[in-house]
Amino acid sequence: MAEIKATRGSDRITIKDVATDAGVSVAAVSKVLRDAYGVSDGLRSKVRASMDKLNYRPLASARGMRGQTYTLGLILPDIRNPFFSDILAGINTALERTPYRLMLGISQSTTHIEEGLVDSMIDSQMDGLILIGTAEDQGRLEATAAIKPMVAIGHFAPQSGGYDTVNNDDQLSAQLVVRHLVGNGYRHIAMLSLASHTSTIIEERELGYRREMIEQDLGSFINVLRAGQTPREIQAATRKLLQGPVIPEALFCWTDFIALEVISVATEMGLRIPEDLAIVGHDNTRHCDFAQNSLTSVDQSGELLGLKSARLLIERIKGRTKSEHFVVEPRIVVRQSSGG
Amino acid sequence: MAEIKATRGSDRITIKDVATDAGVSVAAVSKVLRDAYGVSDGLRSKVRASMDKLNYRPLASARGMRGQTYTLGLILPDIRNPFFSDILAGINTALERTPYRLMLGISQSTTHIEEGLVDSMIDSQMDGLILIGTAEDQGRLEATAAIKPMVAIGHFAPQSGGYDTVNNDDQLSAQLVVRHLVGNGYRHIAMLSLASHTSTIIEERELGYRREMIEQDLGSFINVLRAGQTPREIQAATRKLLQGPVIPEALFCWTDFIALEVISVATEMGLRIPEDLAIVGHDNTRHCDFAQNSLTSVDQSGELLGLKSARLLIERIKGRTKSEHFVVEPRIVVRQSSGG
DNA sequence: GCGAAAATGTAGAACGGTACACGTAGAACG
DNA sequence: CGTTCTACGTGTACCGTTCTACATTTTCGC
Numbered sequence: 001m002a003e004i005k006a007t008r009g010s011d012r013i014t015i016k017d018v019a020t021d022a023g024v025s026v027a028a029v030s031k032v033l034r035d036a037y038g039v040s041d042g043l044r045s046k047v048r049a050s051m052d053k054l055n056y057r058p059l060a061s062a063r064g065m066r067g068q069t070y071t072l073g074l075i076l077p078d079i080r081n082p083f084f085s086d087i088l089a090g091i092n093t094a095l096e097r098t099p100y101r102l103m104l105g106i107s108q109s110t111t112h113i114e115e116g117l118v119d120s121m122i123d124s125q126m127d128g129l130i131l132i133g134t135a136e137d138q139g140r141l142e143a144t145a146a147i148k149p150m151v152a153i154g155h156f157a158p159q160s161g162g163y164d165t166v167n168n169d170d171q172l173s174a175q176l177v178v179r180h181l182v183g184n185g186y187r188h189i190a191m192l193s194l195a196s197h198t199s200t201i202i203e204e205r206e207l208g209y210r211r212e213m214i215e216q217d218l219g220s221f222i223n224v225l226r227a228g229q230t231p232r233e234i235q236a237a238t239r240k241l242l243q244g245p246v247i248p249e250a251l252f253c254w255t256d257f258i259a260l261e262v263i264s265v266a267t268e269m270g271l272r273i274p275e276d277l278a279i280v281g282h283d284n285t286r287h288c289d290f291a292q293n294s295l296t297s298v299d300q301s302g303e304l305l306g307l308k309s310a311r312l313l314i315e316r317i318k319g320r321t322k323s324e325h326f327v328v329e330p331r332i333v334v335r336q337s338s339g340g
Numbered sequence: 341m342a343e344i345k346a347t348r349g350s351d352r353i354t355i356k357d358v359a360t361d362a363g364v365s366v367a368a369v370s371k372v373l374r375d376a377y378g379v380s381d382g383l384r385s386k387v388r389a390s391m392d393k394l395n396y397r398p399l400a401s402a403r404g405m406r407g408q409t410y411t412l413g414l415i416l417p418d419i420r421n422p423f424f425s426d427i428l429a430g431i432n433t434a435l436e437r438t439p440y441r442l443m444l445g446i447s448q449s450t451t452h453i454e455e456g457l458v459d460s461m462i463d464s465q466m467d468g469l470i471l472i473g474t475a476e477d478q479g480r481l482e483a484t485a486a487i488k489p490m491v492a493i494g495h496f497a498p499q500s501g502g503y504d505t506v507n508n509d510d511q512l513s514a515q516l517v518v519r520h521l522v523g524n525g526y527r528h529i530a531m532l533s534l535a536s537h538t539s540t541i542i543e544e545r546e547l548g549y550r551r552e553m554i555e556q557d558l559g560s561f562i563n564v565l566r567a568g569q570t571p572r573e574i575q576a577a578t579r580k581l582l583q584g585p586v587i588p589e590a591l592f593c594w595t596d597f598i599a600l601e602v603i604s605v606a607t608e609m610g611l612r613i614p615e616d617l618a619i620v621g622h623d624n625t626r627h628c629d630f631a632q633n634s635l636t637s638v639d640q641s642g643e644l645l646g647l648k649s650a651r652l653l654i655e656r657i658k659g660r661t662k663s664e665h666f667v668v669e670p671r672i673v674v675r676q677s678s679g680g
Numbered sequence: 681g682c683g684a685a686a687a688t689g690t691a692g693a694a695c696g697g698t699a700c701a702c703g704t705a706g707a708a709c710g
Numbered sequence: 711c712g713t714t715c716t717a718c719g720t721g722t723a724c725c726g727t728t729c730t731a732c733a734t735t736t737t738c739g740c
Contacts (some may be wrong), residue, residue, distance in 0.1 A: 014726055025690045030728060038688055060464040061409070062726035065695040066402035071464060079425040080626070088419060088446060101460045104444035106428060120441045124411060124464060231626065252416040264630035284421075286571065290604035292632040370698060378718050402696035405725040540713045554690055 013056045022050035023198030033058060034067070059297045070099045072313060073121035077109040078099040079227070081257060083283040083302050090306025099316065100127070109229065111198065112133045116312045128313045131155070133140070135198035147314035151309045156200040159252055164316065165333060166301035166309040166326045170201045174208030174252065175215075176298060177280050180332050181250045182216050184339040186278055189213065190223040190241065190248035192258060195233070197226070205254055205282070223248060227258075233260055238265040239301065242277070248276065256281035256288055259295055262335065288335065296338035300330045353396045359579045362390035373398060374407070404465030410439045413461035414651060417449045417539075418569070421597060423623040424472060427493065430646025431470065438654065440467070449539065451475045451568065456661065458484055470497070475538035490654035496540040506649040506654065506666045508640035510541045513670040514548030514592065515555075516638060517620050520588045520672050522556050524679040526618055529553065530563040530588035531659045532598060537566070540582045545594055545602050545622070563588060567598075574598055580603040582617070589618065590678070596621035596628055599635055603677065619676040628675065636678035640670045 015033075019026045024043060032047040050056075060069045072089065076084050088104075095102060103126065114135055121129060128149035134141065138157060144150060145162030153166045174191075175278050181189050191209045194202045206224055211220050223246075227237035238261070241248070250313035253259035257279030263273055271277050282290060284299035308326050336340065351437035355373075356401075360367045364383060371379050372387040390396075400409045414431065416424050428444075435442060443466070454475055461469060468489035474481065478497060484490060485502030493506045507558035516530075521529050531549045534542045546564055553562050567577035578601070579587070593599035599621030603613055611617050619629060647667050674680065 012726090016726080027690055027692090027729080028688090031689090034728080036729090040688060043689080047674040057459060057463055059726055060460065061401035061404035062695095063728075065405070065697090066401075066728035067725080068728095069401070071460065071465065071503075079419060079428060082420050082422075085419040089448075092448070101456070102445075103460075103464075104446065105442075106444065107434070108429075117439070119397060120400065120443075123397055123442075125410065173446065202567050231629070260627070260630055263632055287600070287627070289571070290600055291607040292600075292603055310712085352696090355698095356696080366697085367699080367720055371719085374698080376699085380718060383718080399696055402725095403698075405696080405727090406698040408698095440720090544711090 009309075012056045012059070015056070015058070017054060018047065018050045018056050021054060024046045050113075061125070068124045068317075071101050071103055071124070071126045072128050072130065072310075073103055073105065073117075073126040074116050075105045075107055075114060075121075075132060075134070076213060077107050077114075077133045077135070079106050079253065081283075082285040082287070083255070084132060086285075086302025087110070087306035087309075090303035090308075090311045091130070092306075093303070094307045094310035094314075100314065104119050107135070108197045109198075115140065120276050122148060123164065128317050130309050130313055133199050134199065149313055151308050151313045151316070153305055154199065154201045156204055160293045161323055164309070164312045164324045164326070166305050166312065167201070167328070168305065168330050169327050170204035170209070170330075171208035173282060173298045173300065175212040176330060176332045177252045177282075178209060178216060178218075180296070180334065181252075181278060181280065181338060182218070184278070186250040186339075187218055188246070188248045189250045189252065190221075190225065191216065192237065192241075192251055192253045192262065193224050193226045193267065194254055195226040195228045202254060209252065219250075229258075230259060234261045235265050236260050239269070242266060242269055242271065245279075251277060252280045252282075254282055256283050256285045256295060258296055259297070259337075261291055263293065263295070273337050274339045277333035284333050288333070294336035296335045298330045298332050301328055304328055352399070353394045355396070355398070355409045357394055357588070358387065358390045358396050361394060362387045364453065378432045390514060390671070401465070406517075408467050408657075409442050409465045411443055411464070412468050412505065412650075413443055413445065413457075413466040413467045413476070415445045415447055415454060415457055415461075415472060417447050417454075417473045417475070419446050421595065422625040423595070423624075424488035426625075426642025427646035427649075428470065430648075431650045432646075433643070434647045434650035440654065447475070449475065449538075455480065462488060468657050470649050470653055472680075473541060474537050488651055491653045493645055493649050494539065496544055501663055504649070504652045504664045504666070506645050506652065507541070507668070508645065508670050509667050510544035510670075511548035511551070512620060513638045513640065514545045515552040516557065516670060516672045517573075517592045517622075518549060520617060520636070520674065521592075521620065521678060522558070524618070526590040528557055528561045528563075528578070528586070528588045529558065529590045529592065530561075530565065532581075532591055532602065533564050533566045533593055533594045535566040536570045537549070541665075549570050549592060561588075563677035571601060574601045575605050576601050579609070582606060582609055582611065587605050587617075590614075590620070592620045592622075594622055596623050596625045596635060596637055599637070599677075600627060603633065613677050614679045616632060620672075620678050626675050628673070634676035636673065641668055644654060644668055 015026055016095050019029045029047050032044050043209045063069050064179055107114035113300055131152045134152055134248040142162050150163040260278050263279055267279050273279055281295050281297040284297040287293055288295040288297045312324055355369050357365055359369045369387050372384050403409055407632035416501055429604050429655055454582050471492045473494040474492055482502050490503040533546055553559055565577055567573045621635050621637040624637040628635040628637045652664055
């Protein structure tokens with residue numbers, strides 16, 4: 001009758017309680033927890049039994065003070081873009097049979113919010129970071145990567161030494177779109193890009209578009225316009241384009257969401273899609289497939305991007321220091337909005 | 341020349357470094373950090389200056405061991421539903437001028453993932469939790485709430501004592517929809533609800549639908565069908581309904597996303613919206629407004645829900661124990677899909 | 681059987697904060 | 711002028727883990 005002190009002041013079960021219950025030292029329990037060297041089968045199972053019995057869970061903040069927290073951080077620019085949920089699904093798949101957990105931050109495509117999130121993820125001792133479409137400058141990224149294992153998705157930084165990158169071949173994406181449209185007889189092809197493009201993937205897509213237009217001898221038709229992400233901005237830019245002196249025959253939008261808004265505006269202006277205007281999006285999100293949209297788009301397999309980046313991150317946490325740069329090949333999915 | 345030991349083994353600036361630099365005790369710095377009682381203006385500014393100079397940031401995991409981490413956790417069922425981003429925006433607004441930071445978890449509408457997330461948020465010593473559309477049972481919720489300040493959004497639990505709730509009046513939502521449709525001449529109104537409804541808001545909407553149908557003397561037309569969230573399930577359910585013996589004149593879908601998929605299927609089957617079939621969604625997300633969708637929907641002001649829940653949570657963290665239950669009033673936004 | 685090496689377990693000092701219990705000095709009071 | 715307050719700072723015991731030493735036991739080669 002000397003075991004009543006298990007739950008001291010507070011009520012949380014600690015490693016100490018487990019040690020007492022199993023009749024071993026605190027250090028031994030810690031070893032079992034970390035799968036560390038020097039634990040016999042007997043001890044392991046004894047400790048495991050006590051942990052189950054007491055329903056013990058290690059306190060991440062306490063672990064963080066000396067070792068790992070087994071928590072990874074993911075930063076998304078925007079929760080609205082459904083493409084990111086594919087990436088997320090891939091990450092979750094990769095993490096399934098590991099002890100790692102994922103925590104998210106949403107930067108709302110704003111650099112200072114993103115920086116704040118990165119800081120607080122570091123402050124809560126997360127073991128590694130995945131950044132999607134980061135807007136931070138190279139210097140800060142390198143600095144963060146020097147402290148924490150890091151992987152960037154959708155960020156082209158050829159010379160980046162401190163972290164891994166996982167990308168779609170965004171130049172190729174744009175090239176595929178132009179080729180497809182040219183194949184369907186369109187010549188005057190414009191591109192609707194993102195204003196204040198802090199993102200390198202936008203640059204890549206613009207570059208791909210320009211290159212392929214020149215390649216196809218359509219250099220004189222190159223027309224890149226830019227708009228923000230709010231409905232108002234997109235509508236204004238679209239109207240201006242479609243009223244302007246030269247109306248394009250086809251429009252490549254940097255992401256599906258924008259393309260759907262453009263379809264809406266064009267329809268309201270009395271244009272028929274694709275007879276008067278062909279539209280192509282990017283990311284092949286769920287909405288593309290709806291009959292009322294039937295939007296041609298470029299698929300970049302977000303799931304694979306997510307899966308790969310999680311794997312790379314864990315490798316890095318486990319000690320790899322040489323950088324890896326993974327690229328997936330996009331494919332175009334043709335629907336009615338571009339002439340079928 | 342005796343200050344070179346600031347960066348010891350590691351390189352992170354600690355409270356000790358700040359104390360040394362400012363020429364005060366560690367305890368004093370901690371007090372400034374926490375805005376605690378007993379700090380003179382002189383000391384405060386001296387310490388603040390050192391913190392800025394050294395670019396000090398407190399380590400959340402260390403703080404968590406004795407005090408607060410100033411980190412709040414939010415759990416979303418599904419990143420795909422754009423409605424949640426409105427809630428998120430509201431929460432972020434409420435948190436803007438506070439020391440609190442937000443971290444997200446995505447449960448993928450799966451109970452055991454949600455439970456895992458809640459656990460790991462508790463393990464990382466977050467100060468409070470906001471759960472959206474939780475699927476956990478009442479017992480577990482009470483247990484969590486007993487440990488951590490908690491607010492549930494989109495969860496009806498009249499007798500819940502341990503936590504606050506923030507809700508749309510979902511019964512009223514459904515009633516507004518039925519009334520609107522009846523006003524436009526529709527009688528045979530069906531409802532497409534969520535299968536395996538772990539969520540109480542679904543129950544409320546179904547209840548509101550049934551009540552109002554009876555109220556309008558249309559009890560014999562009541563028809564609730566259910567489907568999961570995957571495209572396949574939605575398509576199958578829709579096809580079955582629209583081929584079935586009795587085809588409804590109008591369909592109320594529990595969330596916009598489903599409604600858009602239904603429009604797609606109905607269109608492909610040759611039906612005209614709204615002449616052959618009226619459709620109404622819920623949440624008034626961005627897609628409703630696109631010309632190609634023009635979907636009538638119910639607006640529940642996600643931003644307000646988020647704002648309010650963050651405020652309630654902080655109040656609770658600061659000591660309030662009496663539960664509050666906040667309800668917003670929905671309003672219907674009429675577009676062409678229901679007859680204009 | 682003996683000594684060395686390998687295997688297994690333990691003690692206890694960190695880690696970076698918080699907060700309680702004090703100490704001290706000046707102000708207010710009678 | 712002594713006493714009691716009040717305001718402000720400090721010293722230090724924690725919080726729950728990890729991990730480096732080190733102690734002890736077992737295994738093994740000869």
